[in-house]
Amino acid sequence: MGIMTDEPEWLDDEERAAWLALVSVLMRLGPALNTQLARDAGVSHFEYTVMAGLSEAPDRTMRMSDLADLSDGLLPRLSQVVTRLEGRGWVGRRPDPSDGRFTLATLTDDGLAKVVAAAPGHVAEVRRLVLDPLTRKQVGQLTRIAERLNEALAPTRCP
Amino acid sequence: MGIMTDEPEWLDDEERAAWLALVSVLMRLGPALNTQLARDAGVSHFEYTVMAGLSEAPDRTMRMSDLADLSDGLLPRLSQVVTRLEGRGWVGRRPDPSDGRFTLATLTDDGLAKVVAAAPGHVAEVRRLVLDPLTRKQVGQLTRIAERLNEALAPTRCP
DNA sequence: GAAGATTGAAGGCTCAATCTTC
DNA sequence: GAAGATTGAGCCTTCAATCTTC
Secondary structure, eight states: OOOOOSOOOOOOHHHHHHHHHHHHHHHHHHHHHHHHHHHHHSOOHHHHHHHHHHHTSGGGEEEHHHHHHHTTOOHHHHHHHHHHHHHTTSEEEEEOTTOTTSEEEEEOHHHHHHHHHHHHHHHHHHIIIIITTSOHHHHHHHHHHHHHHHHHTSOOOOO | OOOOOSOOOOOOHHHHHHHHHHHHHHHHHHHHHHHHHHHHHSOOHHHHHHHHHHHTSGGGEEEHHHHHHHTTOOHHHHHHHHHHHHHTTSEEEEEOTTOTTSEEEEEOHHHHHHHHHHHHHHHHHHIIIIITTSOHHHHHHHHHHHHHHHHHTSOOOOO
């Protein structure tokens, strides 16, 4: 955060409105997606993201560390989730032959079937909660805003 | 979700871009806020939201059920968090004299001091992660988009 | 020694079941 | 009987150690 200067830096009305509305989305959209996926497919949103990521990779295979980046999760969290998915027979794990430090995760046929079965319902929910309520123009605005925020959220460089 | 019609309903490129960017914000902004508050103030984002809500209520007091609505949390979750806050001496609880079914939660002096101490750092983080990266115009767009999404996320009416 | 990955313990969230007051 | 609130069990996440491979 750096030096705490004497700037007033309080939020004005417009900033406050934006902030309160965004927090509300933040607190409610995540749980809503988890609920839909848990109810209809028996997986969490994070588990779905992991399997969907693998399903689009070459050979349905990725290194754990790359998969962690892709799914916005930390490695310990990913490792435990993959352990769970492995137990259900949806993902396999083995050391990378070219460098034993890496672990390769592969989506199994059963895992792929699971993703394929879950996708339509999930997409429908995304459409209902996020895309349908917005105009086409707002969808474009949202994309640019969210991408800008993701830059600000990028790995905190501390050199 | 209703009837699953034969609509193609897949996401086009623009929709997909918006969705992926929003999910990324969703997965990273929440943890980022939790991390800052935990590190600098020793509270979670939800705990902070609850105490900040009470701090602005008349007599720093609210019914548990109203507080649950305000903080976007379900009642069981709020109850457990308030138990924790009560243990630290930041919130007090007592039955509503006018109707014993309700419970009134009150922010103590210590609790107020805690919020006041935590607020500047939290606001600075909100500014750094959300408001500063956006143009003034985008802040307005974000407000309208987020408010629209919150309507779609409203309590699922099933009459 | 450094990078990738895993494990174990502690804390938080979610849901169903329960209790109390009206 | 219904509404508000609490509790308990199970699962998930988080963080700090630890292990392995290079």
